Amino acid sequence: MRLFVSEGAPGSLPVLAAAGRAQGREELLISTVGPEECVVPFLTRPKVPVLQLDSGNYLFSTSAICRYFFLLSGWEQDDLTNQWLEWEATELQKSW
Template identity: 80%
Template sequence: MQLFVSDGAPGNLPVLAAAGRAGARGKLLISTVGPEERVVPFLTRPKLPVLKLDSDRYLFSTSAICRIQNLW
């Protein structure tokens, strides 16, 4: 899985805290991208943070990302 974050994005803190709490270091690659970079190909506007799952699906809800990280 790959987590995309940007400096200053409002949802970064809870997502990164959930990743640290879950101990997802071996399973999760964290990438910092620019605030205007479109990570999710089917969205017309940039949305961060984004979690790209191994199944090539995307989660871009901060709450959903935190919930799935708590399952690890």
């Protein structure tokens, strides 16, 4: 797996925290890219953070990447975790 993040990109912080929780479960390469670098070939605009899975598929939603890392770590998500991830996706990201 390869995680693409950008310095200063607000979505990078929760993804890096979730990646730290799943550390050691699978090999993960973290790459820092510029905010204008397009790492997902089928997107027309640059988007980070992005997780490229070993299958070649991409996750480019902060919430989806965090959920994936939580699953890898074996951490059971509760309602509060889901509420925070939904709030981040629907409210906080709008302000970015």
